[in-house]
Structures are given as structure tokens and as C-alpha cells.
Amino acid sequence: MFSYVPPIDDYRFLLTEVLGFDRAMAExxxxxxxDLAAAVLEEAGRMCADRLHPLNRHGDEEGSRLVDGLVKTPEGFADAWRDFAAAGWASLSADPAYGGQGLPFxxxxxxxxxLAATNLSFGLFPGLTRGACEAIMAHASDFLKATYLPPMVSGEWTGAMALxxxxxxxxxxxxxTKAAPDADGSYAITGQKIFISSGDHDFGGNIVHxxxxxxxxxxxxxxxISLFLVPKYLPDADGGFTIRNSMSVGALEKKMGIHAQPTCVMNYDGATxxxxxxxHxxxxxxxxxxxxxxLMVGIQGLGIAGASYQQAAGYAKERLQGRSADGxxxxxxxxxxxxxRRMLLNIRAFVEAGRALAGWTALQLDRAHHHPDAAERARADALVALLTPVVKAAFTDFGFESAVQAQQVFGGHGYIREWGMEQYVRDARIAQIYEGTNGVQAMDLVGRKLPMAGGAVVEGFFALVEMDLAAAEGLNIAAKTREALALLRGVTASLRGAGTEAAGAAAVDYLRLFALVSMGWMWTRMAAAAQxxxxxxxxxRAxxxxxxxxxxxxxQGLAVGIAAGEATIMALGAEAF
Structure with a gap:
């Protein structure tokens, strides 16, 4: 296996020449x-390449295990987590009010x-903790925020969600699952949850469910349905968290991939x-x-694709097979x-456009939280909401397809464990399923996001794309993206007011079409900057x-399929399947 090379040059190109990072930060x-952003990313890339990538294959082979009711992660993971937290990576974008660094998203x-490129199983621990922090920060009482957020932000404690x-x-x-009120204002939680990533581990510290x-x-x-904060350890009389809560790991799921990540069956037996x-x-x-x-899961697809590309390109430049085209x-x-080359370019064309679209979306999220103008915050927030199902579903679909194509470059060597490509394929697959399957994301886009503000949000997005295409007049990528955008506008209009069956029949193809146009937009911006x-x-440019x-x-094919409607999908009776 080749060493991982962090894509710092690409990040710097996007920051300085494509996304207008300095201007956005000034606003x-x-x-x-x-320069500071690139330096942070360079250090992060060094940590991922030197510390986490070497643990990836070993973590997959050893896996997390349940020993006498306690989760044991693969050798090296607990130490890596403590080093990760001590270096401040767990707190990178968190609110400074709770100990975070407040750096741009x-x-x-x-x-x-x-993280996903070098060790997807490990990357779930900080990702889930960050998501739990965001829910607590947005909805919990001041007491719960003050008690739980600082150690979670620092990485001393971790988080999980149990749905x-x-x-x-x-x-x-x-x-x-039931919640019964207790006299002291707490609740007794009773029930069983499955598929709980990071539900338990041996890193030390509390785990906040x-x-x-x-x-x-x-x-x-x-x-x-109500939401409850249920920690692994409860506070004692001295304020320390030493009392074991009434929750336990019933089993670890046996999975296709992400073997190092403890995916737990959690039992809550009157847990506080x-x-x-x-x-409600x-x-x-x-x-x-x-x-x-x-958003994080979408980026997992991107990371796996980028890592797969690096391995496949490295192998393709060394592996001797066959004769030249002229013989x-x-x-x-x-x-x-x-x-x-076709397979490698398919992957690379997705990865570099996906990286740019992820960066643009992240800047919109920063604008939604920090821009001084309320109208601009609302506009950016709506754009993030529109693009979230696209990033999640399209990136994980393209990510899995990329891992499979990279494996194909290796031929038979891609199917055996030695080169690590079969692990990328297995690990990438879950991202299309968890945090809402990709079919659900497509239905969310068509059923909930397109109608936002009477269709004004998606039309505003199309206007942004059109503006950049006009500015890049003369570039082939701009002309081809404009053609695809016209198809997307047409099917968008046809789906307004569509019934459930029609929307369901069109949704997955529509999301992929939306993603292709969005990536064409990013390639237009990159090609225009790369002169x-x-x-x-x-x-x-190439x-x-x-x-x-x-x-x-x-x-074109996606638009034709969408126009065919639901008739052929629903024609066969359920009993005939």
C-alpha cells in the first residue's frame, strides 16, 4: 500500500483561487x-497520514471486540484518540464559549x-461527538451545556446518537423506547437501540448518548418523540463522573466494513x-x-474516493502488463x-469537484452562523439545507463507485487483502445507508427541499450557477454545464406538485442529475481560475x-428516465415480485 498524501495543494488552490476564502472571512x-488555513490543513494531513493511516488495516483486521461486557477497540486506537484530542483536533470548529477553537467549518x-481517507472507523468518533455537541448546544438547558459541552468539545468525553x-x-x-419521569427532574430510559456507532469504547472518559x-x-x-441526554457515567457527590449508569452493550454488530468502529446494540435499563x-x-x-x-457522511464518500484514487494511480504507474497501443x-x-485512465479520471473528476463543492457548502454554513446580515444568514442556511441531501447521497454513491473502480485498476490484486482496496470497498458501502439511506435523501430533496420558499431557494441556486457559467463564456465545461442545467431546470419544473409515486420514481435520478450539474459548476469555476x-x-483544465x-x-439519460414517470415502475403488481 502506498503512503497517503494529503491534498494540500488542491486545498490551497481552492482557498486562494476558486472559493474566495479571504474575502469570505473578512465579510x-x-x-x-x-495561509493560516492551509497551515492548519497541512498539519492535520500530517497527523492523518502519519498517525491514523498506519492503523487502518490493522484496525480492520483486529476489529473492536466485546470482552466481558466491555468494548475493546483495536490496539493503538485509544492512544491515537488521546493524542488526537490533546493536539486540539476534536475542538477545531467548536464554539470558543465551550473551549473550541472556532475555526471555519x-x-x-x-x-x-x-480522516475518512486514512481511517474511516476512527473518524466516526470525532464526527459523532461533534454532532452530539451541536444538538446539545442548540437545544439543551444551560446547565446541561455547561456540564457536558466543555469535556466533549475537548475530546475528553465523546458522544453518540441512539435512534x-x-x-x-x-x-x-x-x-x-420509554422515558419515565423521576422526582428529581431526570428520566428513567428503558429500551434497546441497535446500530449505535461509537456507543462504547475504551478511550477513557464519559460517553454521552x-x-x-x-x-x-x-x-x-x-x-x-422526545430527546434525552444519557451519559455512561453519572455525577457523584463530589462532582466527579464515576457512577455507572444503567446502560450496557448487549452485542457488537458484525458488519461488512468499518470493523474497527464499535457499532453497538445498546440496552438502557432505567438509565438516568x-x-x-x-x-415531544x-x-x-x-x-x-x-x-x-x-454532511460528514457525504465527506466520508469523498475521502474514500480520494484515498482509493491515490492507491490506484500509484499502482497503475508501477504495474507492468500488456503492450503499448501501437504494439x-x-x-x-x-x-x-x-x-x-478512464477509471482513474472518473474518480479524479468526482473527487476534485466534490472537494470544491464541499468547501463551497462549508463556507455557506459559516455564513449562516456568522454573517452580520440576517438576510444573508438566512439565504446561506437555505442553500446548505438544499445541498445537504445532495452532498450526503451523491458523494457516497460516487464514493462507493470510485472505490470499486479503483479496485478494478488493481485487477486480482484489488480483491485480496494485501493492497487494502477491498477494505475501501467494504468501508465505503455503509455511507450510502446510515444517517438516512440515499433513497431517503433523494426523497428529501424532491419532497422537502425543492418546495422551500415556494421554489425560490432552488431557483436562487440555479441563478448562482448560471452567473458563473456566464462569466466563463468560451470554456467547454461552461457550455456543457449550461446544457445540463437546462435539463435540470426542466425536470425541476415538471416535479413541482408531483404526487408521492411520481416523486419517488424520479427522486434518485433527479438527485444524481442535480449533483452532476453542481459538479459541472465547480469544474467551471476551477477551469476559469486555472488559466x-x-x-x-x-x-x-484537462x-x-x-x-x-x-x-x-x-x-441526458437521467432526464429521459425522469420524464418517463412512474408508470413502468408501478406497473408490475407487488405479488409478481
């Missing part, structure tokens, strides 16, 4: 410039990319918890965490074969042309 009053999202039950996955209306449960007087369905937010409003509170996690030379390195003689600029000619044409 928000943040004293961070591109774009740095957090690109750190997440490098799923054996009978209640996507349909949380079926949730059965956010648990969905029903109060005794809860109405039926999702309107009767505290209400977060209002009674837990779903809204949990979605604060879920939306943050969905005059042989054996040649497989990078000379057109089909190998110099530097090798990086030349490579950007890959932009590849995306325009070989990947954007998928838009």
Missing part, C-alpha cells in the same frame, strides 16, 4: 486567512475528508437521562445532529492503457474537459 469578521469538513431500534429504522414513528424515547403521555407517531429541548419535540432536536452528520513496446505500465502555466492549472465530455452527458 464574517474572522481573522483567518488562506471548511477546515473541519476538509479534516473530515482526510434506531429493531422495528424502527427510517420510520421513527414505530419507536418504543442522545437517545430518542417516548414520555408516558406522548402522542402516537413522530409527534410523540435528562430532557433535551421540549417534550425530540425529532426536531435530533435533526440538528442528523443534518450535521449527513511496439511491452510490457508497459498500465497507466498507458485507455481503460485504466496559468502551472502543472496544477494544466491538470485542472480534467474539466474530461468531466464535460465523458461524465456530464449522463444528464
Amino acid at each position: 464574517m469578521g474572522k481573522e483567518v486567512d488562506a 471548511i477546515l473541519q469538513l476538509w479534516l473530515d475528508e482526510m 434506531t431500534e429493531s422495528g424502527a429504522g427510517t420510520d421513527l414513528a414505530l419507536l418504543k 442522545l437517545v430518542l424515547a417516548r414520555l408516558p403521555d406522548a402522542p402516537a407517531g413522530v409527534k410523540g 437521562g435528562w430532557l433535551v429541548g421540549e417534550p 419535540k425530540g425529532l426536531a432536536a435530533m435533526f440538528t445532529m442528523m443534518n450535521a452528520e449527513r 511496439a513496446r511491452g510490457p508497459v505500465t498500465i497507466i498507458e492503457h485507455a481503460d485504466v 496559468g502555466d502551472a502543472p496544477l492549472h494544466g491538470a485542472k 480534467v474539466a474537459d474530461y468531466f464535460a465530455q465523458r461524465m456530464l452527458p449522463q444528464a
